Amino acid sequence: MPTQKQYSIAQLEKKANEIRQDIITMLLEAKSGHSAGPLGMADIFTALYFKVLKHDPKNPEWEDRDRLILSNGHICPVRYAAMAHAGYFKKEELMTLRKFGSRLQGHPERARLPGMETTSGPLGSGLSQASGMAYAGKYLDKKDWRVFCLMSDGEQECGQTWEAAMFAAKNRLDNLVAIIDRNNIQIDGFTEDVMPLEDLKAKYEAFNWHVLEIDGHNMEEIIDACNQAKAIHQKPTLILAHTIPGKGVSFMENDFKWHGTPPGVSDMPGEPAKDEQAKIALKELRTLQGKISSEHE
């Protein structure tokens, strides 16, 4: 069985930062795609691919691997970057994002990229697929691999998400961990303006889930929560991860304008000029927003 190399928290944080830089570079090259969500989820994807998941980049179809379902497919640049860093494919391929002939489709497609697990984009169906896998693993095949499902907060507005939440609780899918990227924004604005979601924790608890609430940028909290979930029996676990959309790039943080916009394509009031956006973003990431110096500067 392949085992995860042991990374320190500091190494994981550095890896997450590199993944963020790749996201900016990929989006700049692609000229379309989503910025805020991928940057906000870089820490969680790093923790999953480099610490939590039982997986083998050299054998993506390994039968006993943990399954990672990305429900909100539009944040796939962060998954592609994490997969490249983990060794699923060469980092150069990241520059093909959203281009003709690329395996890195604008929204992920299972059949094109080994390790992608499923096709997603239309919101609200990931938790169902993850629950179907978890049901097959727990009851039909009696295997001990686990299923992780990443969802956005916006897709908590989809009725299907709650159909799946009921199914997972009914069937006591304790091999299922759902993680909600609670970043409070969606394309049309703040979630609580578009369609109020709170109290999300109480809602999932009322649906008979075990809920853990964490800072989605705290590497230790992410890893601890995934470990804690293993100890929860007879209930699926939800990790409600509070994140900052656009994390690491000051002008993108908490700003829903950057939900579906890449750097380098449009001048927007109050934002850096389009030609400066990626440069500033990369500089901020390399210097941790001015806290350290970078060999690039």
Next chain:
Amino acid sequence: MVNPQAYLSEKLFSPDIEKVPTRNGYGEGLVLSGEKNKNVVVLCADLSESTRSEYFQKKFPERFIEVGVAEQNMASLASGMALAGKIPFISSYATFSPGRNNEQIRTTIAINNVNVKIGGAHAGISVGPDGATHQALEDMALMRVMPNMRVISPCDALEAKKATIAAAEIEGPVYLRFARAGTPLFTTEKTPFHFGKAEVFWIGNDVTIVASGPLAYEALLAVSLLEKEGVSAEVINNHTVKPLDKETILASLRKTKALVTVEEHQVAGGMGSSVLEMLAQNFQVPAEMVGIQDRFGESGTPEELLNEFKLSHPFIMEAVKKVLRRKKT
């Protein structure tokens, strides 16, 4: 004349021919598939009795998954199970599945190209008293235009059983369409059934009737009566709507040079449309389409509705006569 190679029932036109709903064949086929392959699992959205998935539930309770009234969830759950190596059949009424959950089928089953089978019961106008909301008349169109999807519309309960078993053995998504009302059991165990291969049930020379679903029986009634009027019609039972058996249909039409399509579905986008799309690119003949003419259904008995919507054998005979007049001019 009836094609002896079709091995149709000896009671073909007997008034006491047994009537069985095609959905029963689905239930029986599920059980047989479940016996053959332990990876077959059945999901149902609160309709286990009327979809007949309860036959499987009773035999294999550990492989039957009740999901409640949640067809969207059911489609994507099945996708997840298929990705874990299972062969899930999802069961509901066709108006809900593939109706309500069309996008989930598109993204998580068809684009994903996973091994999920969709069993749509209560398709067609013959659903009867339940009315328009429960009579699926657009389901084949929805499924037929979806890449990676296969579509089968069986003509009686025996063929439905064979189609269900075949679907379990096909690698990839399949849509199976079933009716509610009891309809004549006019094929036999010996009647050939091969996925993707249309069967000539009645041999004739003047016109070809391509039918699918239980109305294939009405087509046979029509040609038997037409024969007495001196019209020689061929009947093709076109159970596999996608992929279409071009060879069998073209061979017949090169001989007869006139076409009538028969289906319990909107003529727009259905089985007949698929035949005409193929002919437009290969071999053109005058054609008439018997089917639903851009209307929703309503309550009534199956017989009343088949007459109101002009689908029963007298209307097929009319369509044959009309197309023969067009063929002459």
